[in-house]
Amino acid sequence: MSESKKNDLINWELISTNPSDKNWNWKDIFFYWSVNVQSIIGFSLIASLFLLYQLNTLVVLFGTLFGGLLVWFFANLIGGPSQQYGVPMVVFLRTSLGFRGAKYFGLLRFLVGVFTFGIQTFFLSKAISYLIRILFFSIDNEILNNDIFLIFLMGLNIIDWFSIIFTICFQTYFFKNGLNYSKKIIKFSALSVYFGLILFFLIVFLSDVKLTLNVFLESLNFSNLITYESIAPFFTVAGTVFAFFSILIISYGDFAKNISKPNDMKKGNLSLLINLIIFSFFAVFITIGSDIFIKDDTNAMLKILTNPTDIIGKLDDTKVTIIGLIFIILASASTNLVANFIPSQFTLINFFPKKLNLFNSSLVISFIGFIIAVLWLTFFSQIGILAFLDTFASFFGPLFGIILADYYYVKNKFIDLKDLHSNDRGSTYYYTRGWNIKAIYCLMLGFIFSASTIWNESLMYLHSYSWIIGAFISTLTYYLLSKK
Numbered sequence: 001m002s003e004s005k006k007n008d009l010i011n012w013e014l015i016s017t018n019p020s021d022k023n024w025n026w027k028d029i030f031f032y033w034s035v036n037v038q039s040i041i042g043f044s045l046i047a048s049l050f051l052l053y054q055l056n057t058l059v060v061l062f063g064t065l066f067g068g069l070l071v072w073f074f075a076n077l078i079g080g081p082s083q084q085y086g087v088p089m090v091v092f093l094r095t096s097l098g099f100r101g102a103k104y105f106g107l108l109r110f111l112v113g114v115f116t117f118g119i120q121t122f123f124l125s126k127a128i129s130y131l132i133r134i135l136f137f138s139i140d141n142e143i144l145n146n147d148i149f150l151i152f153l154m155g156l157n158i159i160d161w162f163s164i165i166f167t168i169c170f171q172t173y174f175f176k177n178g179l180n181y182s183k184k185i186i187k188f189s190a191l192s193v194y195f196g197l198i199l200f201f202l203i204v205f206l207s208d209v210k211l212t213l214n215v216f217l218e219s220l221n222f223s224n225l226i227t228y229e230s231i232a233p234f235f236t237v238a239g240t241v242f243a244f245f246s247i248l249i250i251s252y253g254d255f256a257k258n259i260s261k262p263n264d265m266k267k268g269n270l271s272l273l274i275n276l277i278i279f280s281f282f283a284v285f286i287t288i289g290s291d292i293f294i295k296d297d298t299n300a301m302l303k304i305l306t307n308p309t310d311i312i313g314k315l316d317d318t319k320v321t322i323i324g325l326i327f328i329i330l331a332s333a334s335t336n337l338v339a340n341f342i343p344s345q346f347t348l349i350n351f352f353p354k355k356l357n358l359f360n361s362s363l364v365i366s367f368i369g370f371i372i373a374v375l376w377l378t379f380f381s382q383i384g385i386l387a388f389l390d391t392f393a394s395f396f397g398p399l400f401g402i403i404l405a406d407y408y409y410v411k412n413k414f415i416d417l418k419d420l421h422s423n424d425r426g427s428t429y430y431y432t433r434g435w436n437i438k439a440i441y442c443l444m445l446g447f448i449f450s451a452s453t454i455w456n457e458s459l460m461y462l463h464s465y466s467w468i469i470g471a472f473i474s475t476l477t478y479y480l481l482s483k484k
């Protein structure tokens with residue numbers, strides 16, 4: 001094999017992180033989990049669990065923390081080898097699937113990531129379009145009635161088009177610079193959003209201290225905590241919270257590779273629980289307090305708004321609305337960065353290691369994301385694309401299981417870094433022409449079980465645990481096959 005062919009897998013972004021660049025500590029991981037908790041969906045999910053389903057408050061709290069503990073446990077397992085050897089998830093995947101198996105199955109993370117990036121970009125652009133409309137309305141309350149704003153193309157008017165283009169350009173400019181620059185964005189966003197939550201908490205609380213405090217305390221349900229009926233809600237809440245974070249686990253190595261010490265990783269991951277407690281308190285209190293003043297009726301809790309965008313839209317205060325939208329933009333953009341953009345970068349570069357770098361891979365992701373954002377309203381949201389994304393994501397649990405069994409049982413926590421970037425026939429991870437057939441078989445078996453919770457109506461109640469089910473099946477089968 002020619003020397004150029006042997007080096008086909010080598011890319012500066014994929015090789016082991018230089019020890020001097022391993023400058024992430026537990027505080028950086030705290031901020032990482034902060035931005036993942038602080039999304040609009042996270043706010044709505046937590047507020048809904050505590051308020052809409054009339055469950056015991058402590059059951060919801062303990063269920064939320066148990067779901068967080070599961071994420072902590074699995075993130076430590078998947079992050080360990082990346083932290084030790086300094087490689088992103090998709091490169092580490094070569095050890096268990098082979099270099100070609102990692103190339104093609106790793107691309108699934110790109111497909112899910114880039115589609116979610118485009119969808120998130122659409123909703124992020126909506127917040128920006130609201131700011132533009134508020135600006136125009138404040139200048140002239142009739143300006144939005146002009147004909148140019150009433151012309152729609154693909155369900156979008158000129159403001160919507162400008163907002164999407166601006167959002168894509170804004171994200172591309174700030175997201176293209178790699179992990180060390182992204183660390184600054186993550187920290188700034190996490191602190192800013194928490195500052196915004198404190199600000200809104202004080203606005204709500206100080207508007208009428210006695211009323212808001214009483215309604216908040218009355219909304220908490222502490223009756224019948226330790227009962228048989230509490231078991232099912234506990235595991236439902238835990239499964240829902242785990243499912244919300246599960247997409248992050250498979251790509252956690254993309255960030256863990258820059259963590260300086262193993263203890264920093266474990267300590268930082270544990271901060272997810274702290275973030276969940278802090279964010280839950282703010283989400284519930286702000287939701288309840290806002291509901292009081294929106295409805296001016298302390299008893300009208302049946303149609304309580306849990307989406308922060310909806311809450312802000314109902315507030316009759318332009319300044320508060322503008323501030324709220326700014327914090328929503330910050331939270332949404334940073335979540336898009338860590339959950340979708342960076343994992344998509346690494347998996348795309350791994351697919352074309354000789355042709356792509358951070359910059360041009362960012363352009364590819366942004367272009368595809370732009371197309372998805374533009375077509376979301378009129379096409380993708382109409383064809384049920386989220387079910388297909390869930391199906392692709394059903395591979396992530398089984399992929400984790402294969403990695404777990406192979407690294408901790410078969411490889412005994414050892415990686416040959418030289419062979420990790422080699423496609424030579426005699427290299428450790430060549431397997432069968434770059435495919436580990438045994439692992440692929442176990443992966444597909446785990447996928448069948450995981451995806452069945454989406455497409456089989458009688459198993460849909462297990463959907464929150466599909467990731468764990470797939471991981472368990474693939475881990476067990478790979479372990480048994482390897483043992484033989």
